[in-house]
Amino acid sequence: MSERKVPGIDEYDGAAGGWGALAAVARAVKGQMAVGRETAALRRVNQPTGFDCPGCAWPDPQHTSSFEFCENGAKAVSWEATGKRATPDFFARHTLAELWEWSDHALEDEGRLTHPMAYDADADRYMPIGWDEAFARIGAALRALPHPDMAEFYTSGRTSNEAAFLYQLMVREYGTNNFPDCSNMCHEATSVGLPASIGVGKGTVTLDDFALCDALFSFGHNPGTNHPRMLSTLREVSKRGVPIVAVNPLRERGLERFTSPQHPGEMLTNTATPIAQTYYQVKIGGDLALLKGMMKWLLEADAADLAAGGAGVLDHAFIAEHTEGLDALRDDLARTSWDDVVAQSGLSRDDIAAAGRLYARAERVILCYGMGMTQHRRGTQNVQQMANLLLLRGNIGKPGAGIAPIRGHSNVQGDRTVGITEKPTQALVDAIRQRYGFAFPLTHGHDAVDAVRAIRDGRSRALVCMGGNLAVAMPDPDTTIPAMRNLDLAVHIATKLNRSHLIPARQAFLLPCLGRTERDVQASGLQSVTVEDSMSMVHASQGGLPPASEHLLSEPAIVAGIAKATLPQTKVDWDGLVGDYDRIRDDIEAVFPIFRDFNRRVREPGGFRLYIGASERDWGAAGKARFLVAPGLGEDPASEGDALLTLTTVRSHDQYNTTIYGFDDRYRGVSGRRDVVFLNRDDMVARGLQSGDRIEVESRVGDAVRRLSGFIAVEYDLPRGSAAMYYPEGNRLVPLDSHDPHSGTPAYKSIPVVVSKLDDPAVHAS
Template sequence: MSEKTSTSETAGSVPGVKPYDGPAGGWGALGAVARAVKEQMAVGREGAALRKVNQPNGFDCPGCAWPDPDHHSTFEFCENGAKAVAWEATAKRVTPAFFAEHTVSELWNWSDFALEGEGRLTDPMRYDAASDTFQPVPWDEAFGQIGAALRNLPEADAAEFYTSGRASNEAAFLYQLFVRAYGTNNFPDCSNMCHEATSVGLPASIGVGKGTVTLADFDHCDALFSFGHNPGTNHPRMLATLREVSRRGVPIIAFNPLRERGLERFLSPQSPKEMLTGDATEIAKSYYQVRIGGDLAVLKGMMKWLVEADAVDLEQGGNGLLDREFIAEHTDGVQALLDDLRDTRWDDIVSRSGLSRADIEAAAKVYARAERVIICYGMGMTQHRHGTENVQQMANLLLLRGNIGRQGAGIAPIRGHSNVQGDRTVGITEKPDAALIEGIRRTYGFTPPAKHGHDAVAAVKAINEGRSRALICLGGNLAVAMPDPDLTFAAMRKLDLAVHIATKLNRSHLITAGQSFILPCLGRTELDMQASGPQSVTVEDSMSMVHASQGGLQPASLQLRSEVAIIGGIAQAALPESTIDWQGMVDNYDLIRDGIESVFPAFRDFNERVRKPRGFRLYVGASERDWGGPGARAHFLLAPGLDEDPGLPADALTMATIRSHDQYNTTIYGLNDRYRGIAGRRDIVFVNADDLSARGLAHGDLVDITSLAVPGLSDPPMVRRYTAVAYDIPRGSVAMYYPEGNGLLPLAAHDPQSGTPAYKSIPVALRPAAA
């Protein structure tokens, strides 16, 4: 398929909007890295940190969770990884003097970019309502007051304990141990907002909630399908892998509503020849711009063609296209799937997907010709009302031809945060299973609660209704990340206690409770010195590799404590009668890893294995065609109909929230979105030119965007005075930046199975902006 220009070339000039014709990577990436380092004004400190990123005896990048290669190069970081390191290793500081000069009311009016741009937090702070400022508080006093507040709650379930995916395995394990000893399973987690549909959908299908491939499998696949993700911005180190796959002549087939530059072509900054010649590598051989919410129809269409072509091949004396031996030996439920596909009409598939039947069949033929297929996917598949079913239909497609559990084939959910998968592995879950409960009882001598706790959506509901009175956040920016900020912000102001463990100031910290604390912690880049000496932590990447990370920079402040030390301090204050040796584990993280090994036998010989370069891979049963134990089988699972997002108004545009290239989740590094041709602004909505024309609008017009997610509201949610940009996006689909678009998504709009908010399917109307 021919490449199109991202931003309309024929439309009039709009400030800050200009087509970008360069490839992903290249000189643009190097220039962005140089600017990021310069703007943070710590060239020596950041330079030393960048030389240690993703290196043996160095630290794991605080950005994405893409795995490290077997053979390291001098520079094992990408543009956005360098931005993340510069953001953390900055010379800028947010000291007590800063808080004394700025009231919370004043700071609330700052942009999110400006708040985090002030630099690293240096001292523990407590909110003083009389002066409307945060004021310094000694660590022991902060721990004592937090512990007393937790003990004074009417029940343990009145507290919520949030976790960001950048927390290490050691911090996450200690955190969940403390919370379960405290007596609750209320674990709202960042994974609830991104890949929870994976964690729920895949175990029912293939017996494990993780991807089945390793990085080495990409060397052996002979077709790769990409659904709903943007590697050039969200996990740029993946581009090096995609480059190698493409240069082997392997077809890469992309399905995505927007043409993302990282899936089109890539110029490797680590290749002197490419940088000198400008000879970029084509990534996707075919790029299909599916309508937002049309992925389920595409998947069922591909499977329908495969089944129909299989029948024709058998009639002609062939062996068929399905792997019947694999299906018979390893799976259940195929007949129900075949019946569902037979009853699904091609006209409906085409209408819902926004693609032609010929396009869908062409993609299916590539799949059928390949012996080893990998499917990669991101939040474009999970952040829908039926995100769980989306994940399961991708698994169905792979199972039909035996493409799980063999070299060069499998499913690859592409995670965002660097340890979001590891946090879940070591116990950050609101739904503990019997093995986790028994492991904790056996190791630590108490029986944790079995009752399911709150995920992120349930936590905000409980806070809003007054059932939850305390919130402790291990990193992150929960209030900004959640849908429906009007409800979320107001709910969190009702809390009796709010505690934020963080490296930088963000908006969630400014939503004050009866008692509010900001506790500054070490970053991934910094030396973590405890009583037994310098400590390393561990992380798990998207492909289940566990490896060590050890920072070397001097801490940004002598007052900083590690996440582990802060959790241990709160635990000792909140549970003074506990027999768990919290301080011993703070003093020596080997003891935490011993505990992880005891509770989770998959971590056998943890301390020994993690000290080896690149660490080790956790056992993933489906990779070995073990579907959950003896006699277990993989399951073909149905997704009724073709609608990822049922109940949307027929006349609505469907909006997806997206990240800019100068952004990592809620962290805004800058105001540019280079690959989409946006500079110096975020007040943008991307719209098909014909959709603009049909509404009497034009490129560059100011528009008001109204949510249609809740029919009949007299005063529906709205964002005002955004600039409409004519863009190469399917008709009926629009996009705007996250978290700016969150105000258009009600808290109730989520996948009922996984609780994942439907950030990629918000029904909206566009109108000329009111004066």
């Protein structure tokens, strides 16, 4: 295959971090044209009296650091603290039809929303509206629905505990449990899979455990782009000589080597710390096969050691005291052939044995994983097999060991803890009745996929979104977007404009809220909110910047305004709660006793950790942890001789979820474009492709034909039979019904596709 220079595609030879990260921070701040405002904000990120970074959910190692933020955190802060404004004059100049032609980057780059706005269908524009009128019209529309279950209430992970608690309280008093949530699209497989395994749907480790582990396995995530502060922790683990094993289809620079901007020695000498000692490039969808292969090796090694008079490889004492179900797992693994494990995983038997051997030698193992494990049709089973692997050697519930799901948004886990769930428990029904004097149904509501189905079918007529960009985040936009255009009511509580706001219902409202960087002053004075990170630490967040507009309200105030207008006979003292967020926290504690002594403990530096039973080997109501069987070997990655490839969607380095900061993906050597499909070299040769060729990608899921044309092929280091393209562009290839049946998580990362060259082979720049 001849070499061809493709515009915007080049090799990146550097480490993650380093001067490139600092330069990107400088560009982000400069690009938003509010240097004084943004640098003031950056000085308060993750500080004891400052605000929690609106980026990822990685915990803070300390609350006294002068530089406790990363490149993508700085981008998130500058994006929110920008000096740019999307005022009523901006909306007067542009119809929604015109704005629909803008890129997602351009929409958000217009700046902060400044006034509440209502859609005028005749003009096809958003027009300014007063808060009281907006609340009154929204309340009237919600009351006019024939049944509360005809409304959907979406929550983004950036929502604080206080706002999320009030939101779920309002919705439950309204009478529904329809809570589509961003968790449904990322770690729902964790929330569903882990409780059945270990009794709790959260990770079991703390940041301190990383200083004690003697092996670390990293499955299906890319810390260099999605949670860069984790690199500092991985660097310290590597510096201790602890083996780090990366399992990921793509070679990601952040898992290979890292130059820490916080360490002058590395910066001045341009040196880097190696991260992963071993890197296994598993086929897309082959993780379950690898996990079962490692466990099969462990059981065989255990039997051999016991037969030779040894103590065995497994932790038999732990298994006997704390677990059940091993016999069924043992039988399943005995029936699993090594040939199938090798074919499905894409790894050799020797590689799998080496991974098992390294795991068996370590006494304290942490297993981290991300959406590369959850966003599959068998994501829940992936999660449970990772738990199985840890349980075999007692690596849950002891210092330096455990399972660590790496969450995305900074409070996506906290929202769930304070009640954002479509599956309420009897305990929640009883606690709300006791605290507020009203009951709500125990029936399950809609998750994200169910919500879109209900909107598509006309069973839901209203959508209220607490942040987020739901239409873009969801799969199958050819179904999702037309369905949302038929709604009677759409309400978006947001800081900036995005594409979901351009899908007008018969009535549509944009309600601008305070950002996390800004001062929130209520009747009792300056307020703090709280967030929960991915390791169950809860701490306070208090913005210090003046609001971007005098017309902004806080999220709790907006929820209260909608609630009072919708529920004229409400039993909740909304004004009292919004006037003093301590009262909200008192109510959270009353409804969720896990927040014992909430207001006192959250005022301690660093906050406090919620009780996680599995961390203490308390397995909940089941009494024991459970080994769970996953029949078969998971997804079926395309074989080398098959025309099908298995495609995964990935985030670029210049984005966070659906927010596109720019068009560069530095660590993958992409600049100025997003129209790329990463392909294995041999797969390209087999299809007569060269880098830069224009291609068509057609998904082979279900009956409907889904195609994306005009993208370019780019050679990349990933396994034969695997391919990758950016999210959300690749969402068009994922049918709404292609999801994990246990968790409802869309299968963004295992899409069977056919790739073919278009007639025009010319190299195109975006």
